[in-house]
Amino acid sequence: MAKILVFTELHGSHVKGVTLEILGKLAGHTVDVAAIGAIPAEAIADLAKFGAANVHSLKGANLEKYTPEGYANALKGFIAGGSYDYVFAGATSLGKDLLPRVATMFDAGMASEVTNFIMEGDKFAGTRPLFAGKCFAKVELQGPKPHFVTVRPNALGMNANPTAGAASVKEDAVDAGAIRAMIKDIVKGASEKLDLTEANIIVSGGRAMKDAANFKILEEMANVIGATVGASRAAVDSGFAPHAMQVGQTGKTVAPSLYIACGISGAIQHLAGMRTSKVIVAINTDPDAPIFTKADYGIVGDLFTIVPIMTQEFKNLLGK
Amino acid sequence: MNIFVCVKQVPDTETKIVPSGDGSFIETSSIKWIMNPYDEFAVEQALLVQAANAGSTVTVVRVGSVKDTEALRTAMAMGADDAFLVEAADNLDSYMIAKALKGAIEKSGKTPDLILSGKQAIDDDCLQVPQILATMLNLPSVSVVVGYEGSATDITVKREVEGGALEVYGVKLPAMIACNKGINTPRYASLPGIMKAKKKPLTTLSLADVGVSDADKRVKYSNFQLPPEKPPG
Ligand SMILES: Cc1cc2nc3c(=O)[nH]c(=O)nc-3n(C[C@H](O)[C@H](O)[C@H](O)COP(=O)(O)OP(=O)(O)OC[C@H]3O[C@@H](n4cnc5c(N)ncnc54)[C@H](O)[C@@H]3O)c2cc1C
Ligand SMILES: Cc1cc2nc3c(=O)[nH]c(=O)nc-3n(C[C@H](O)[C@H](O)[C@H](O)COP(=O)(O)OP(=O)(O)OC[C@H]3O[C@@H](n4cnc5c(N)ncnc54)[C@H](O)[C@@H]3O)c2cc1C
Incomplete structure (x- = not known):
């Protein structure tokens, strides 16, 4: 069976909804989850409910805030030790920025922002809109593994009957490496509402x-x-x-x-x-x-x- | 400074999209091609940086079919100095496109100080090429950039994230920056600009010239279909 990792962001004390959508869709597979930093108990409970096997909390210096290079180096280091076949993430601002970088570090391909997918045994097949939704096509991946996929939020929907998982928490030391695009400041948006x-x-x-x-x-x-x-x-x-x-x-x-x-x-x-x-x-x-x-x-x-x-x-x- | 801009040619947004008979791509024969709208911001930013740093050059690069070179000519009419086209089908995957862009930049013989691109192409919306190219070239990069200021060596850029929040980055050049709407107001090509563009150098390369082959293919797509129509309510 394919070995799968879902990378998630934390949003306050929860993971983003799209993470749970992806987990629910992967019911029946062994799926690990990784996040940068400490993972709150509520988030772990949600991940367990939707079937996460192991939950990896990746820790290291210079990872308090998102930086493209820091997160990419950290995630690459973790994935390299795990022999994963697939790495999934939500097509959020962060997911869309981060995943292509990590994929390239493995010389691997990535399916962007799929709205649906199936795993035929070990093989991923996704659907995605293009030409601004005027047409749809099937996407498959080949070449070096792991293969990378981002999934559009709200597209899959929540699995109403998820299979629970152990969600055993593990801490992993990771290295952010050299960061040349340094974050100086974060200016809050006008709206505190959901994006x-x-x-x-x-x-x-x-x-x-x-x-x-x-x-x-x-x-x-x-x-x-x-x-x-x-x-x-x-x-x-x-x-x-x-x-x-x-x-x-x-x-x-x-x-x-x-x-x-x-x-x-x-x-x-x-x-x-x-x-x-x-x-x-x-x-x-x-x-x-x-x-x-x-x-x-x-x-x-x-x-x-x-x-x-x-x-x-x-x-x-x-x-x- | 050696400034490079990546521009993609995309179907005009009014174009009716028809899947090809065998579902392998779309019918491209009757499409009107335009420069990807986000790439206009990248070209404008390159020209602004050039104006602020005497002696700089702006080179545009594109991977795609030779049928029409509208996007490159438009960029040169706006003021870019020269152009490279890597001749290829219009449906390569992001990895191959980025590798071809890297090859073209290397072929130019100039070491980039700044590479600009749009944040996304409006036909495939992958938002991958800039990040892949930066990783391949081992350059720092920031995507979805709505603000740019700085010198020939250090810049400060603003990246837009969820809810309109902004992440402010300090970056040492060389770097790759992917531009979003809001970073500037692109100029229109003037008539003299359009005339001059016809005489500016456009070098055509093959995929083999830039070291890209079928072995680089990572993404396979098929089964192009129209979306299921919503019944009118
Ligand atoms: C149905 C379908 C599904 C696809 N799915 C995937 C997929 O999931 N993963 C994948 O890797 N590929 C996929 N492809 C291939 C993909 O469409 C693109 O050709 C490729 O990914 C480029 O991405 P983009 O056009 O979305 O560019 P983006 O990465 O969105 O473009 C950002 C910027 O990069 C620059 N740029 C992009 N392309 C070029 C170019 N040709 N020349 C110069 N500059 C350029 C421009 O400045 C542009 O503004 C798919 C193609 C189809 C037809
Ligand atoms: C390359 C390109 C990209 C584009 N990208 C986008 C995009 O991302 N998003 C986008 O939205 N557009 C985009 N557009 C623009 C798009 O073509 C339209 O111009 C735009 O969507 C029109 O906006 P509108 O419906 O608000 O305005 P209008 O088309 O002017 O429509 C206003 C509507 O309001 C109705 N109306 C007037 N008064 C009232 C009232 N008191 N109560 C109720 N109804 C009233 C009118 O009947 C009319 O239907 C793009 C165009 C191009 C060329």
Whole structure:
């Protein structure tokens, strides 16, 4: 059977959801997990529930904060001692930056941001969208091992009946090596909310928001239903929202359970970033807006009237 | 400074994508090709750094088919000095592309002080090539960069991560930097620029010239399909 490692980031006292999605999908295989630093008890409990065999806590100097070289050297050193066939990670900011570096240290290939995969016996076969979701293809890996894979958050979904694992914790000393791109500072983002790429619900505003201040009504709704706020490129280019909030071909690709598009026409480049959302709701004054052809629920009307009504209804429904 | 920029040619975002009959790739015959939008930021950054450091050169490199050299000509029309094209199919994997880019940079005879690229190509969205190239060249690198300042030897760059947070890095050159939107505002090529670009040197190399062969293939893809259509609601 294939020997598999899942690399995970820690997010407060938990691992990222995508780690558990990957573990759940790999049920039936022996899977180890590795993280940099001390792993909190809650995180270990989650990993055990979803089937982790061994949980490796990698420790060494200069690893308090992420640096591309430090993490890559540390992970490479650990993997080299473990004869793994596959190394998985979430396609998060960190995963996307780190994994190609480590793969190259083994002269190995990597499948980027798959939305689904199967293990046929020992062999990985993944599916991934490309050309901004306009087409899908199958990806397989060959050449030196281990093979590397990143998985898009929220795409696999959680395994409802995971097989539990021992999750025995081991500490491993690792070496960050020489770090030439030194981290000097971390500037906090405007939002403490879940990032768009990991959010389960997204409320997005388009050009029709008219100005930055009006995004307040979207934030109010988002606060009630636990959503993250996004924007179209027209809204970003008009200065209503920062680029970090942009959904679409040249912004973020998202796959939430619920996507509410407010005053967004549904241009192909916007659809590219959100068409794999499970349920799409569109609010638009124009009944012919293209967004309605992709929406599961459409409301023809003025967002400035409808959004506050919906917020109030959600409050009533959720008893807030 | 010897500045290099990696540019990819991608289908125009309005292009209708049709899988080829056997599902091995897409129909490429009727595609209009453009420079990958993120690579415009990389070219602009190279020109800004060149302007601030007298005597610097900007060389653009691309791996891809020879059918159309739009991306390289556009980069030279914006102001880049010369270009290298490694002639290859448009669907190599990231590892082969990075290895070919490394080979082309070495063939140029110049030792890079700074290599710039886009953060991602909008056709395949792998976000791999810059990190692989940097690792192969043993250079420090930062990806998804939205801010750049510094001298010919030391730079400070800002990398965008989740929730719009920024990681600020101090980097000693030589280094590889992958640019995101926000780092600058790319200039348009002027008419005289476009005329001049036609006379600038463009060297074409083969994969064999840069030491890349089929043995370097790491990723196999097949079964191209259109996405399942959502029923209109
Ligand atoms: C269906 C399908 C799935 C694929 N899956 C994978 C996969 O999982 N793993 C994999 O390794 N490959 C895969 N490939 C191959 C892949 O699409 C690309 O050709 C290759 O990975 C380049 O990645 P990218 O275009 O996403 O570039 P990115 O890494 O996203 O590009 C970042 C930057 O690198 C530079 N760059 C990229 N390509 C070039 C180039 N040709 N010339 C000059 N500069 C360039 C540009 O500056 C660009 O902005 C797949 C291809 C297809 C068709
Ligand atoms: C290379 C390239 C990359 C791109 N990348 C992206 C990307 O990543 N993301 C992206 O979003 N776009 C992207 N675009 C831009 C895209 O083509 C569209 O221009 C953009 O998505 C339009 O934004 P919008 O829907 O907010 O604005 P519009 O198209 O102007 O639509 C506004 C909509 O609001 C409706 N409306 C007006 N008033 C109200 C009201 N009071 N209540 C309700 N509805 C109202 C209108 O009927 C209209 O449908 C890209 C374009 C290119 C060329």
